[in-house]
Amino acid sequence: MSSLPLAVPRRRRRSVRHTLDLRVSPYAYVAPFFLLFCAFGLFPLVYTAWVSLHEWSLLSETQTFIGLDNYSTLLSDGYFWNATFNTLSIGVLSTVPQLLLAIWLAHLLNRRLRFQTLFRVALLLPNVTSVVAVVVIFSQLFGRDFGLINWVLSWFGAGNIDWAAGTATSHLALSVMIMWRWTGYNALIFLAAMQAVPRELYEAATLDGASGFTQLRRITIPMIRPTIVFVVIVSTIGAMQIIAEPLLFGQSSGGGGGIATGGPDRQFQTLALFVYEQGFANSTFDFGYASAASWLMFLAVVIVALVNFLITHRVKGGVI
Amino acid sequence: MTPRVRRFAMPLITASLLALATACGGGGGGGGSTAAQSAKPGEKIKLTVGLFGDFGFKPLYEEYKKTHPDIEIVENVTQFNDHHSNLVKRLATNAGAGDVEAVEVGYISTFTAQPGKFVDLKQYGLDKRQPDYLDWKWQQGLSKDGTQVLGLGTDVGGLAMCYRKDLFKKAGLPTGRTEVAALWPTWEQYIATGKKFAGANLAGAKFVDSPGEIFRAMVNQAPVGLYDAQDNIIAASNPDVKKAWDLSNQLTQEGLTAKLAAFTPPWNTGFAKGSFATIICPAWMTGFIQEQAKDSAGKWDIATVPGGSGNSGGSHLMVPKQSKHPKEAAELIDFLTSKDNQAKVFKEEGTFPSIPALYDDPSIQNFTKPFFGDAPIGKIYSDAAKALKPQHLGPKEADVRTAIGNGLGRVEQGKQTPDEAWAQVLEDVKKIK
Numbered sequence: 087m088s089s090l091p092l093a094v095p096r097r098r099r100r101s102v103r104h105t106l107d108l109r110v111s112p113y114a115y116v117a118p119f120f121l122l123f124c125a126f127g128l129f130p131l132v133y134t135a136w137v138s139l140h141e142w143s144l145l146s147e148t149q150t151f152i153g154l155d156n157y158s159t160l161l162s163d164g165y166f167w168n169a170t171f172n173t174l175s176i177g178v179l180s181t182v183p184q185l186l187l188a189i190w191l192a193h194l195l196n197r198r199l200r201f202q203t204l205f206r207v208a209l210l211l212p213n214v215t216s217v218v219a220v221v222v223i224f225s226q227l228f229g230r231d232f233g234l235i236n237w238v239l240s241w242f243g244a245g246n247i248d249w250a251a252g253t254a255t256s257h258l259a260l261s262v263m264i265m266w267r268w269t270g271y272n273a274l275i276f277l278a279a280m281q282a283v284p285r286e287l288y289e290a291a292t293l294d295g296a297s298g299f300t301q302l303r304r305i306t307i308p309m310i311r312p313t314i315v316f317v318v319i320v321s322t323i324g325a326m327q328i329i330a331e332p333l334l335f336g337q338s339s340g341g342g343g344g345i346a347t348g349g350p351d352r353q354f355q356t357l358a359l360f361v362y363e364q365g366f367a368n369s370t371f372d373f374g375y376a377s378a379a380s381w382l383m384f385l386a387v388v389i390v391a392l393v394n395f396l397i398t399h400r401v402k403g404g405v406i
Numbered sequence: 407m408t409p410r411v412r413r414f415a416m417p418l419i420t421a422s423l424l425a426l427a428t429a430c431g432g433g434g435g436g437g438g439s440t441a442a443q444s445a446k447p448g449e450k451i452k453l454t455v456g457l458f459g460d461f462g463f464k465p466l467y468e469e470y471k472k473t474h475p476d477i478e479i480v481e482n483v484t485q486f487n488d489h490h491s492n493l494v495k496r497l498a499t500n501a502g503a504g505d506v507e508a509v510e511v512g513y514i515s516t517f518t519a520q521p522g523k524f525v526d527l528k529q530y531g532l533d534k535r536q537p538d539y540l541d542w543k544w545q546q547g548l549s550k551d552g553t554q555v556l557g558l559g560t561d562v563g564g565l566a567m568c569y570r571k572d573l574f575k576k577a578g579l580p581t582g583r584t585e586v587a588a589l590w591p592t593w594e595q596y597i598a599t600g601k602k603f604a605g606a607n608l609a610g611a612k613f614v615d616s617p618g619e620i621f622r623a624m625v626n627q628a629p630v631g632l633y634d635a636q637d638n639i640i641a642a643s644n645p646d647v648k649k650a651w652d653l654s655n656q657l658t659q660e661g662l663t664a665k666l667a668a669f670t671p672p673w674n675t676g677f678a679k680g681s682f683a684t685i686i687c688p689a690w691m692t693g694f695i696q697e698q699a700k701d702s703a704g705k706w707d708i709a710t711v712p713g714g715s716g717n718s719g720g721s722h723l724m725v726p727k728q729s730k731h732p733k734e735a736a737e738l739i740d741f742l743t744s745k746d747n748q749a750k751v752f753k754e755e756g757t758f759p760s761i762p763a764l765y766d767d768p769s770i771q772n773f774t775k776p777f778f779g780d781a782p783i784g785k786i787y788s789d790a791a792k793a794l795k796p797q798h799l800g801p802k803e804a805d806v807r808t809a810i811g812n813g814l815g816r817v818e819q820g821k822q823t824p825d826e827a828w829a830q831v832l833e834d835v836k837k838i839k
Contacts, residue, residue, distance in 0.1 A: 143839075144498040145520070222671075229672055230665075231610075231681065248665075251819040340665065340672030344808040345487045350815025351822075367491060368805050369516055370839050371498070 131384070138378040144371035156378035166379060168352050169360035170386070172257065176332075176356060177325030180261035184269050185317060191269065192276035193302050206277070209270030220263055221334040225250075228259045230340065250339035256354040263331050268324070272317050279313035280306055315398040322394050326387045329358035344368070357383045451731050452478045453738055456504035458489035460693070461560065461721075462755030466747055470738065477734060486510070486669065490804070496726070497523045503726040505735040506742075509557060511720045514546050515637075515801045517556070521549035524556045525725040530736035532558060538745060542796030543760040547722045557722030558743045561757035563688030564790030565623055565711040565718055567596075568695060571779065572705045573683040577606035583781060587709040593624060593653050596712040600662040603683060612664035615682040617654035617814050619668050619718070622807065623686045624650035626797060627716035632807070633800030641806055642832050651810070655817050655824040665818050667811075674698050686711065688718040689758035689787045696756070696777050708781040715793035720760065758787045765792055802838050809834035 138156055140149040160166050195205055212220070227234045228249040239245035249259045283306060291301050307314070332348045332355060339349075346367035348355025355363070361383065365376030455463065460483070467479040482504055484492065490513045496503040497520065509517050517524065526549075527533070533555050536544055540562065547557035567590070571581040579602065580586055590596035600613035614620060625631045628646035633639060641647050657663050664682045666673040676682060677698035685691065687708060695706055723743060725735045741747065748759035753773060764770050765788040773784030800806075813831035816822045822830070 144495065225671070229675075231672065232675060232679070248819065251821075338671050340667055340670045340676075344812060347808075347812060350812040350819060353821075366495070367487075368808070368838075369491070369494065369513070369802055370805070371494060372839070 134377045134380055137373055138381050140374045142372075142374035142377070144365075144373055145369075149374075152374070156375050157382070160375065160378050160382065165352060165355070166357075166360060166382075169348075169355050169357045172253075172332075172348070172352075172354055173326060173328065173356045173358075176257050176260050176264070176328060176354070177322065179257055180264040180268075181318075181321045181325050183261075184265045185272060185314075185321065187265070188269050188272035188317075189276055189302075189307070189314075191273040192280055193298075193306060195273070195277055196280045196306075206274065209273050211270070212266050213268065213271040215267070217267065217330045218334060220267055221331055222338055224259065224263045224266070225335055225338040228339070250335065250349060251353070253351075253353040256335070256349060260328070260331050260335060260354055263335075264325075264328065268321070272321065275313060275317055276310060279310040283309040311398075315395070318398060319391055319394050322390055323387055326383065326390060327358050328356045329362060332356050332359050333362070357386075450476055450478045451734050452480060453506065453731060453735055454480045454482055454504035455738075456482045456484075456489065456493065456507040458484060458486040458508060458510070460697075460755065461508065462693070462751040462757065463742060465754070466742055466750070470741055474737075477738070479738070490516075493517070493726075496728075500728055503728055505725060505729040505731055506739055507724050507726060508560070508721045509724055511546065511563075511717070511722075511799060512804045512807065514557065514722055515550075515799050515803060517724065518547070518549055519801050521551075521554050521556060523727055524554075525727055525729065525732045525736065526554040526556065527558065527725065527736050527739070528555045530733055530740075532736055532740055535740065535743070538761050538763065540760050540762055540791070540794075542794075543720070545796075546799070547724075557724040558739050559760040560721045560723060560743055560748070561690060561719075561751070562760045562791055562794070563690055563717050563719030564758055564787045564794060565626070565716045566687045566689075566708050566786050566790060567684055567711045568687035568691065568706055568708050568778075569684045570680060570682075570702070570705050571707050573608060573611050573680060574603075576608055577603045577683070579603060581707070583707050583709045586707070590709075590712040593712045597653065597656055597660065597662070600657065600684075601660060604660065604662055611680055612682050613662040614657060614664070614684050615666045615673060615676060616663050616668065617657045617818065618811050619686045620657065621650050621654040621810065621814060623688075623711065623716055623718050624653060624713060626718050627713050629795060629797070631797045631799070632803060633798055635798050637800050639800065639802070639806055639835055639838065641810065641835050648828075651813075651828060652824070654814055655827075658814070658818050659824075663818065667815065677702075680705075686718070688720075689752070689756055689783075689790075690719055691756070692775070692778065692783060693756035696775075703777045704779055706777065707779045708783060708786055710786070711790070715790050715795070717794050717797070720757075752784075756783070758791060762792070805838045806835055809838070 137149075139151060139153060141152050141155075142149045191209065195202070195209075199205060226232075228236075230236065230246070230248045230250070233249070235249075236245040236247055239247065247255055249255045287305050287309075288301055291305060296304065333346060335354065336348050337345060344363070344367065346355070346359055346363035348359055357379070361376050361379045364370075364372050364379060457463070463481065467481070470479065471477060489508070490510065493503060493507055493509070494516070497517075535558060539559055543559040543562060545552075547555060547559060549556055567586075569586060574581050574586070579599065580589065589599045603613045625647055628644070628650070630640070630644060630646065632641050632644070632647065664676055666676045666681060677695065678701065680702065685695070687695075692708070699706065723739045725732050725739065729735050743760075745759075745761050745764060748761055749764055749767070749770060751757055752759055752770065756775075759765075759770070770784040771788060772782070774780045774782050810831050812834070813822075813827040816827045816830070817824050821827075
């Protein structure tokens, strides 16, 4: 009798704690990520927008608010559009062959092979090499006077190509570097998806006499479409942000030019490199202008990702 | 803690710890930026020295440590461009700069225009060094109003021309340094010599590495360069700049350049392979050649430069205000730039002293280097330094040069005619704020 009134509040307290636990603790678990995201993702994003509305140099103590001036200057800046063109060109040149190659490689590895693990690890190796090492070595391969590629081409009467000097040739060279690093990585993602495709489909197809290529086209690709969409979007976003390759290529090819101009004619200056040039590489340190360019780049990434999503969404018939 | 409490509390604790760590990380840089703390007795003082390239200071540090057992010196070497832009960032954010920072002459006005960011070395009595120095070199290290001593000079880059005797011989040109000097009293004659060299059609060898450094030398020889005395950029209107531009492009158009921009890896390879026969040679370049072309000892020699004397390069050492040990840093600078030590560094590394009393010193006057065929480099560079007429350098000197360098590169890569490139250069220069 006397224990009952005590028991009720305890049970209620317990249930409050229980609800609290159930409702709140999931948020607490994800909180670290979001706190870090706010500090290193959201805050810079918002702050960059604020900076982009100012005449803001790292060197001067005062910043004047100039509204959208930076944006209008930017839209009439030929170098900005040149960088945009280069980014798209290098993006397409590197992403399209890369994904086709990755699917093909994954298809080849998706059978019973000896030393399977060895092959799969080997695919990932270029991705774990430092980008600096990759660019330095490829810049030598693409060297004008003593490069391996020109040497091989000279057997066929071609060669003596100044890779870094031409617009198309430099884009090609950079695309090769990017493909070298990312093809294997994407192939592994595709491979993982392919292994989830039921074996029976292939067995039935083989019985019906379908060739390997037909199987790839008719079974594998339709079955791994969600993964393809994912990889296409991630690669596109990656391609919009290329900076290390052109920066280092410019420094390690003999063409000269400023450290971040991507060749003397800005022939391979990407958007990210343009931002770096404006904000960090010339002695004006024009943060306002660089921030405006970053924001336009961010918008471009969003738009490109959306377009990408819509196209691939339509192609695969509305199922994600 | 009961398991249930733990389940609830741990993520919260983790989250708040992380948040705390983030907050601390952001604010840490500002602390103690201007505080000049001296170390407690018995504790070693660590001085960081930020340089670009090898200044040949390492043996000097060892010597300094013998007399200053409580000092520890760490050298931090980065590439030329990175070094200077990093320094700007570190000054702006008040964190990360070394105790002693080297600044090249192309950037010195950028930094002396911010006297608040650097220690006035007068505070530590270094104004006593003024009589030692070439007057213009001393002036370059002062704040713009001339009241503060912000940097002490290390070296000057008096000009000469280095050339490959073996390639000259193959091309049927004279090889003795007096005869070679007689070939090119002017830049026009230098180009004419280049045409003769090209006429010999040596496989894989061009006359000059690239027009970039030649352009810089020619502009530096003019009484007024890219800036006037009031710090206005006059690249567009100065006839000497246009003349240097035209002559540099003439080198390109006559096919005399190896199209190897200075300080790139292919340029380094070019040294080893003997891809070019001449290169503009400020004193500090001799150290570079020796390093890059190890196998070609004895093949290089040094002659006077066409077009009279000029200065290209040279540095100052400065102490950022954020240094925690400004007194010790100033003492180190005093030591590194002392008369004796500048002489030592010259003999090792080739960077030429900025202290005129040394120029007539027999140990410098008679100094020769076997690598350059026993060329009397002490005498060559002393004469060059004595004849130097200083030129006013502006705050964005480096940016203007980059814009022009890009223009020369576009002509070299066949993208534009010299006129188109010049028009674009002027547009680019206009944008430099």
